[in-house]
């Protein structure tokens with residue numbers, strides 16, 4: 001699954017595959033060096049975990065695209 005994070009500072013889109021997300025300790029915007037807070041990153045990992053665990057029993061041929069904004073997490077600007 002591919003996540004696209006929009007940088008809150010410069011608005012560019014940062015794509016990240018869920019298989020790489022698991023091992024990420026930090027996500028930094030390649031354009032402006034904005035760093036996602038640890039809390040936000042952990043919340044994102046939890047969301048990813050919940051989606052993959054709950055989709056185990058779905059039929060293989062189903063492809064679902066989720067698009068939208070995840071609200072409710074506080075984003076700290078660390079720069």
Ligand SMILES: [Zn+2]
Nearest residue numbers: 007010029032
């Ligand atoms: Zn940025």
